[in-house]
Amino acid sequence: xxxxxxxxxxxxxxxxxxxxxxxxxxxxxxxxxxxxxxxxxxxxxxxxxxxxxxxxxxxxxxxxxxxxxxxxxxxxxxxxxxxxxxxxxxxxxxxxxxxxxxxxxxxxxx
Amino acid sequence: xxxxxxxxxxxxxxxxxxxxxxxxxxxxxxxxxxxxxxxxxxxxxxxxxxxxxxxxxxxxxxxxxxxxxxxxxxxxxxxxxxxxxxxxxxxxxxxxxxxxxxxxxxxxxxxxxxxxxxxxxxxxxxxxxxxxxxxxxxxxxxxxxxxxxxxxxxxxxxxxxxxxxxxxxxxxxxxxxxxxxxxxxxxxxxxxxxxxxxxxxxxxxxxxxxxxxxxxxxxxxxxxxxx
Numbered sequence: 001x002x003x004x005x006x007x008x009x010x011x012x013x014x015x016x017x018x019x020x021x022x023x024x025x026x027x028x029x030x031x032x033x034x035x036x037x038x039x040x041x042x043x044x045x046x047x048x049x050x051x052x053x054x055x056x057x058x059x060x061x062x063x064x065x066x067x068x069x070x071x072x073x074x075x076x077x078x079x080x081x082x083x084x085x086x087x088x089x090x091x092x093x094x095x096x097x098x099x100x101x102x103x104x105x106x107x108x109x110x
Numbered sequence: 111x112x113x114x115x116x117x118x119x120x121x122x123x124x125x126x127x128x129x130x131x132x133x134x135x136x137x138x139x140x141x142x143x144x145x146x147x148x149x150x151x152x153x154x155x156x157x158x159x160x161x162x163x164x165x166x167x168x169x170x171x172x173x174x175x176x177x178x179x180x181x182x183x184x185x186x187x188x189x190x191x192x193x194x195x196x197x198x199x200x201x202x203x204x205x206x207x208x209x210x211x212x213x214x215x216x217x218x219x220x221x222x223x224x225x226x227x228x229x230x231x232x233x234x235x236x237x238x239x240x241x242x243x244x245x246x247x248x249x250x251x252x253x254x255x256x257x258x259x260x261x262x263x264x265x266x267x268x269x270x271x272x273x274x275x276x277x278x279x280x281x282x283x284x285x286x287x288x289x290x291x292x293x294x295x296x297x298x299x300x301x302x303x304x305x306x307x308x309x310x311x312x313x314x315x316x317x318x319x320x321x322x323x324x325x326x327x328x329x330x331x332x333x334x335x336x337x
Binding site: 025026027030031044045046047049050051053054057058072074075 | 134135137138139141142143145146149166167168169170171173174176177178180181182184185188
């Protein structure tokens with residue numbers, strides 16, 4: 001089980017990564033992150049939405065109301081050019097972090 | 111089916127933003143909970159269990175409200191920087207860059223003409239060029255979606271700065287120049303503020319007003335938008 005504090009730091013990268021495949025609404029973002037992480041990363045509303053709003057205000061995401069397959073209006077988020085630009089350095093940063101952790105704490109053998 | 115909007119509204123009071131923004135947040139969160147509820151029901155959970163699961167999915171409401179407020183505040187701060195402080199800084203730097211350039215030119219080209227006072231030689235052209243600087247500042251503020259008032263405030267930053275500086279000198283004069291009469295101090299303050307804050311401020315505002323007028327004309331000449 002991953003602790004909440006650790007999960008928070010990963011949320012930005014997780015959101016940007018799932019939105020790289022196309023626009024999604026809040027519930028679907030949370031669901032896909034949970035699915036792709038095999039249930040390890042599961043965000044509550046309190047963790048997900050403030051971050052989505054912050055990323056939207058920073059210009060990384062653009063949100064607009066769209067009509068879904070079931071005819072319901074959903075607020076969908078899509079990656080902006082600035083958001084796409086953020087993804088690459090963020091991935092590199094996490095890769096460096098994991099590499100460093102592996103060296104220091106031998107995480108891969110833990 | 112539970113009324114999720116009512117549930118969110120009940121738990122998430124004192125939200126920041128306009129009523130329309132608040133409604134949007136409530137609606138979005140309610141739809142998230144509804145989807146979660148329907149998904150867990152489809153997985154075979156009873157209504158009661160699905161409701162409990164959806165409520166747990168919300169997390170801590172106070173934390174959610176605080177998070178949304180902080181996100182909103184961050185946005186307000188960023189907007190103020192883009193709409194007021196950055197255009198204000200550009201106006202300030204450009205104003206004094208133009209002044210310094212004119213002073214240098216005045217010294218170089220008019221030093222040989224003792225009949226022409228230096229001050230006038232650079233001050234009048236400076237005032238005449240300031241509307242251009244004001245127009246740039248106003249444009250930057252409006253481009254960042256600043257309101258008319260914000261654009262005027264941004265271009266007034268140099269005038270407000272220098273006005274504050276003269277006020278500080280006036281107060282300082284009471285400490286370092288007790289022999290100077292009050293009338294002299296007041297007239298020096300008045301002259302300083304009129305020449306270096308009010309006149310330049312008016313010139314900068316004129317530039318912002320012209321830019322705003324040009325913008326309005328451009329919008330009206332485009333005609334109504336079709337979607």
